[in-house]
Amino acid sequence: MANPLPMFTLFKASLLLLSIAALSACSSGSDSDDDDATAYVKFYNASADSPPIYLTLEDEDTSDDGYETTFQAISYTSSLSRASLPPNNYKAELAWQDEDSSARSDLDLLHENNIAIEADTTHWIVMSASVESPSVLHFSVTERDETEVIEDSENDVFNLRLLNLHAEYQNIDVFISAEDETFEQAQLIETSVFESLSENSKYAQDQYKIYIANADTNDVLYESGTISFSFNAQYVVAIRENFGSGSSPFVVDQITNSGILSHPAAESVAKLSVFNGLDAHQLHADYAKKIDVTLIHQTSNGENNEIRHDIDALNFSDFSETLLVDSGDFRMNIVNDANDTSFIENQLLQLPENSHQTMFLYWSEEAVDDDGDDVIDENNDGIVDALRAKVNTVLVNNATTLGLYHKQIELLNISHSEDFSSVTAYFVKANETISTAGNQRSMLFGKSTTLNLINNTYQVFAIAEIDGVEIIIDDISITLDENSSNQYLLLVSDAQRASGHKLQFVDQF
Secondary structure (H helix, E strand, O other): OOOOOOOOOOEEEOHHHHHHHHHHHOHHHHOOOOOOOOEEEEEEEEOOOOOOEEEEEEEOOOOOOOOEEEOOOEOOOOEOOOEEEOOEEEEEEEEEOOOOOOOHHHOEEEEEEEEEEOOOEEEEEEEEOOOOOOEEEEEEEEOOOHHHHHHHHHHOEEEEEEEEOOOOOOEEEEEEEEOOOOHHHOEEEEEEEEOOEOOEEEEEOEEEEEEEEEOOOOOEEEEEOOEEEOOOOEEEEEEEEOOOOOOOOEEEEEEOOOOEEEEOEOOOEEEEEEEEOOOOEOOEOOOOOEEEEEEEEEOOOOOOOEEEEEEEEEEOOOEOOOEEEEOEEEEEEEEEOOOOOEEEEEEEEEEOOOOEEEEEEEEEEEEOOOOOOOOOOOOOOOOOOOEEEEEEEEEEEOOOOOOOOEEEEEEEEOOOOOOOOEEEEEEEOOOOOHHHOOEEEEEEEOOEEEEEEEOOEEEEEEEEEEOOEEEEEEEEEEEOOOOOOOEEEEEEEOOOOOOOEEEEEEEOO
């Protein structure tokens, strides 16, 4: 490795020394009997197959003045904003909601233990591994005293700790470099040990790149894009398994007191599937329910090369094979397979790094105004003179993880109707009716929405309001269990149905 980077100054002190210094400077603040003493708690959910997790803290005081709080549920790769509380001994519970109520007594308990949260510290609770048998980690990080905060501000530095949560990589070397430098110029931060929080390091506030290398071979396994460390703050960089499309085994979560940002590897690829929702249409009599799709990627290697990806003769109601492409910007063309008539030409398609998306194609209709006078009823007979059918696209992000006790449902309405522009989907369990259903979502035409459902059996009703009356457009049932996939719920056209529409569940990829 090269010499230490000239663009930042590295300070390092052990967590023990920082703790001693902080306690010496604030000895009165560490007394739990001091009403002015403050402690903090932070919860980070790194369990990939978990539903949203509730943290409850309860102190030993059984009177009405005792502390008992159940915080908001935290989903995978999310964290609780740092919360203040009195320093004390607490019972900590992690639980999930498997019924309608989120009251503490109704939650399904996963883990509990007794913890001491000391004054002037942030107590980190981290849940990782499978929710079926979670690993729950506890770390106590001493708060900076006023003198250290002022010195950090004057020196324009930030604080950094590492947390390795990838079970298959017990030891990894983590490096940092300026955003415009290479791995050869990077500085080793530390060898990060699985499920251990590293010592604190201080670096100049700036834009950086993070590298992760095999501790034995020094092979680079991860290179980030630009990551901003621009505040006088305490950051934890959590390193977890990548479930996205990219080849790197890692994703980095940059965690602060108030939020979290995820950073996949910079050279990640993307995945794309296409669904042909274009049924036969009276305004396109020559369309035989097949399309051809072409993606053109302009490479940035200075040679002005184009890379083409083709999907040929994709039938109505079919999904294409998944394309694995370099992430970036594409030009997309869609033509009628029967005669090469263009439906879409040079539409911009942006595929982010490490993403897996599905593009749904569907018809809409619009009034024709060929003379551009904004009049679509030239003879004033109250009827639009002419309509044209238009091909539309909508991109949906596929789930990258599969919950054990819950499943992600992506809802999408791609069925054109002159009678309604949206329906409401009601997910009705055996002990519910439509009016009492706890899970429902509006499905606007051409818009996707997401719903997480706890494993159960549901009767799903699509209801639209037509002329002031609620009409059941279609219904379908589904049973979700531990072996189920994440799902798409589509409202599509179907000329065989009396309503002209049908609900359809399809496994996500």
